[in-house]
Amino acid sequence: MCLAAISMVACKEKNTPSGGGGQGGGSDYVAKINVKDKSLSDWDALDQAKVAKFEVPSNPLWDGVHMIKVYADEVYINWILVFDPAKYAKHRDVDVMHIFLNVDNSEETGGYFDLFQDACADIMFEGPLFGEPNVAINYAPSAYEWTGDVNGEGWDSWALKASVKAESQFVNDSVLEARVMIENIPLPKNMKFAKEGFGFGATLTQNFQPDAVGFLPQGNTPDGELIGRSNMLFVPFDK
């Protein structure tokens, strides 16, 4: 909580917008994406060369989520997950969205081979999307830092760092939209976002049965493997 509070103060001092959804908030910056308008028309209006997109391959083991789009500018990281409503959102034993970031766009730091072939995620968000069944809440995850071996694996190597202020909205029965202000992301010591962009991954979990879970990017699942790993999705900064 402490780190998040400090980062909010820093945010105000720089006069960046307070998340007004497309409003400038008193600075020159105007967000291109409104995360609360239940529409994707602002995504369609973006320079599509600056939008990172991943669609799952034809035979994913985890098939609850079909597609992800991520767009980042100098203030926000925005993302959309397109999921199968028959496999997500109405029923849950567990309810959590995980977001993984390769902050420095470097394979020399970070890990989590459990999900990603390049295994260089530095920060993970973890938080629920529902307060109770069918009642969506705003995404306000906790951030964890990778403390394990470089390119290593193991859930226990994620260490809690701080809570994060974010925003989310179900656009319709099959699309979730969310964003986080970059300044609100607690980073590992001596690490900053790479100028060119960063790596991104996401999972939606409702129980631990494979057909109720989706993660992206995801590769084809080889015979005998539990999951099909892919490199994280590269997201270029549009700034």
Ligand SMILES: [Ca+2]
């Ligand atoms: Ca890294």
